[in-house]
Amino acid sequence: MFLNILAILLNVLWWIIIAQAVMSWLIAFNVINTHNQFVGQLWMVLDRLTEPLYRPFRRIMPDFGGLDLTPMLVLILLIIMQQAVLPYLYQLGVTAGIA
Template identity: 50%
Template sequence: MLSLFQILMLILDIVWFFIIAHVIMSWLINFQVLNLNQPFVAQIWYGVNRLLEPLYGPIRRLLPNMQGIDIAPLAVLIAVYACRIILQNNIAAFY
């Protein structure tokens, strides 16, 4: 059962990494450091968007419109961190 705990923690770590990469990449695109006209950049951007949209979509529907500021990634990061805390505090259930 410890393996299940470790797999769940790994999945949460991977989701955490993709969200951080998505946020940083969105900043770089908005400040025109990265250009979506480059095929490699566009491919990564659209791939990460397709991976994270199922997580962001329901949260965006719940949150109010913030006039261009998207706080859905922050809400998902908080949820991922909360899941990590819950798993770590209940590790005894995996033994």
């Protein structure tokens, strides 16, 4: 049960990161304007949810100018967790008799 909840949370986090990345592109190309109240609030919420995840990686990643590859790195780590770590943890739970 715990691993199912964790899998759902990782999936939700995946979509939050995708939404934040797409929104950052739309803002960068002036498709949407952050002066709009709804857009500004949505951007603030997405930024507050994702920035704590990005901060440790931004410290170690080189500067690519205007290109931020941090969301892609975090998504790759989420994929690794979903497809390698979670099945391993589930298997450990099955062998221990708790899953």
